[in-house]
Amino acid sequence: MTSPTSDTLDLTAALVDFATGEVTASPLAQRMVRLSTLDWIACGIAGVDEPVSGVLRAQAISEGGAAQATIFGGGQVPARMAALVNGATSHALDYDDTHFAHIGHPAVAVFPAAFALGQQLGASLPQLLEAALVGMELSIRVGLWLGRSHYQQGFHQTATAGAFGATAAAGRLLQLTPHQMAMALGLCATRAAGLKAQFGTMGKPYNAGLAASAGVEVSSLVAMGLTANAQALDAALGFGATHHGEANLDLALQGLGQTWLFEGISHKFHACCHGLHAALEATATLDLAAPEIAQLVVRTHPRWMTVCNQLAPTSGLGAKFSYRTVLAMQALGLDTAALDSYSAATCALPELIALRDRIEIEPDEALAETEAHVLALRRDGKRFEARHDLQLPISPDQREARLLGKVAALIGTDRQATLWQGLQTGVPLAEITDQF
Missing domain, CATH: 3.30.1330.120 (2-methylcitrate dehydratase PrpD)
Structure with missing residues (x-):
């Protein structure tokens, strides 16, 4: 896609163009998304026994419903519920990736939505990873647009900006038209939520699950015919205006579609904030x-x-x-x-x-x-x-080596090897979700 110029900047239009158009991701961005997928899955598997995970799993299983997507720990539930459970479970240990451009955790909001809908729709692993990469890049851009005042006011960017990224990933897998994608982002503006007041409690990982679930919900509803204000993200009474957003258009949209900010993702090697x-x-x-x-x-x-x-x-x-x-x-x-x-x-x-x-x-x-x-x-x-x-350069090979060691420590060498091989070669999606 062509990056918008300063005299034609329109947040929603640019994001929709990016989320629905042809994407040419850099080799580094593609490598990083595979590494982040491995890291996210390992955090989800390791987080199964956390209290918040148990509560949400129990709710999902007790409610029943269509067996559309796999949850960490095994079992299948409706896609929207799988996104909720997997988002919270993978963030329960607070061991997942961070992007410091907006201080958010892209993986735990976007991957759960992409995997849930990917399973429901029968998507291939490459399709899923492309949708997730688009969603995580979009969440970073929305986070930059909202700015630090949004974060400092008490909003949890993982849950707020992340919900828009989850919506973009889900909408891409659903093959929404540009107008539908705009309405899905607009509807997400009504659903995106999460407060930093929850930090240090089970409410923080729940925030991540809410973002992932919202992305699946609003995209699916729009695909089924629900309509919404397509400008509700950046309208006068929209999300940014009512959530202390700074409307940093130039910063958010600079190089969109050409420069992948996701390449700057930071992975954790200590199990804390x-x-x-x-x-x-x-x-x-x-x-x-x-x-x-x-x-x-x-x-x-x-x-x-x-x-x-x-x-x-x-x-x-x-x-x-x-x-x-x-x-x-x-x-x-x-x-x-x-x-x-x-x-x-x-x-x-x-x-x-x-x-x-x-x-x-x-x-x-x-x-x-x-x-x-x-x-x-x-x-x-x-x-x-x-x-x-933390922004000191680390080579992709060094990062990969440290992440492989981290994942092996979390879920075992054999499981790590199976997942990493599958993510590199593009195996059927079921071979990845069977490891959940």
Whole structure:
């Protein structure tokens, strides 16, 4: 497609053109979407035993309905419910990918919708992956259009921008016409929702499930004949205007269809909020044992202060959103990449509480959102400093190696090998969903 020019910018029209038109994805974007698919599936499989997953699975099974799509842990339910369950389950561990352009988790909103409808419609794996890539790119663009004020006001971009991405992926699989796609995005404007107030609770992964489910629902309804305001995303009383959007048109649409922002996706190698990772990577280079630490001062971008700075969490979920807790865990030798490290028992460790209280978190506007600066004071008076930026280049081969190791640790080497081989060769979709 042709990228819109500054004098012809129209958000909905440009997004519809992108979502329904011919797509030529870069080789890197195609590689990254396969890696993110593997990462998403592994997070979903590993998240099956989380409480939120059990609640939603129980609801899905008790309601019954057409066996259209597979849910993590096995079993088939209606596509809309599968998207809800799989979205929440894959985000339950908070171990899935992040895109820092808008601070959202594209995979957990878009993949569940694409897989659910892909199964229902009998789509091929390449068709599904193309639709998911389009949806995730679109969610990033909508997130940029909404801007930081939307996020800072308390809206969860994974759920809000993500719902539009899920709609685009689902609508593409349903082969919606441009007018239908516009109406589906407009209808999504009524359904997209999610608050940062849920962070640290089961409500956060539920937000991801809501986004995925909404994408399946609105696209399917429009395909069946339901009509809606096709401009409700960017109309005067539309989603952006009523949800503190900044309407960053040039930023959101620059290079759309030619430049793939999804290539900049960041994958997690610690099982906690991505806002904590730069500090963890920085502190890891200092090699300080807990008894030696007199004081640890972490400087981070102010935006993270309301996201992952819980001071004294008492649950594993809360620990995933606490600088002081995860840094104390790391200093005590607990593996921050291991799921079992995050628990109420860990939060209650006397030695962790004592160390946690010697850690200070300070906002610093001069730092990028992907950056952290750490100052450590040892008991012998020696001072150490370290800095890390998550946007530092990592080669695709290095990323693949780290992700394959992460996935093997989550679901086993054999399962990882089967999935990765299938995603690379384009096996029938059932061979992928059978691993759920």
